Amino acid sequence: MYANGGQDLSDSVLGVQIIDGNGELLNFGGQVMKNVAGYDVARLLVGSKGQLAMVTQISFKVMPSAYVDKLNASVKLENKSVLRINQC
Numbered sequence: 001m002y003a004n005g006g007q008d009l010s011d012s013v014l015g016v017q018i019i020d021g022n023g024e025l026l027n028f029g030g031q032v033m034k035n036v037a038g039y040d041v042a043r044l045l046v047g048s049k050g051q052l053a054m055v056t057q058i059s060f061k062v063m064p065s066a067y068v069d070k071l072n073a074s075v076k077l078e079n080k081s082v083l084r085i086n087q088c
Helices: 041-047 067-075 079-087
Strands: 013-019 025-029 054-060
Touching: 013 041, 025 041, 041 054
Parallel strands: none
Antiparallel strands: 013 025, 013 054
16 A cells, blocks of 8 residues: 555655765755656666665655545445435
8 A cells, every 4th residue: 555645656756865885975856846858767766775875865746635535535425315415
């Protein structure tokens, strides 16, 4: 189960800061959503789970909860209750 609505964690990554094998601090990606071309190195590094470099900072994209989530809670009424509401 995923905390971000069923997506893989690496799908929500915008950017990372890492320490490479030489001890250098490197930044990949960014802190805001934007259209870019090229390889998604930030997503690769998060997906490697620390095998390629030591990740020191991660920026995630955050989405608000959908209004539909609240609507789904009210749909769980019994059929008779829904019919009574529709008749009002």
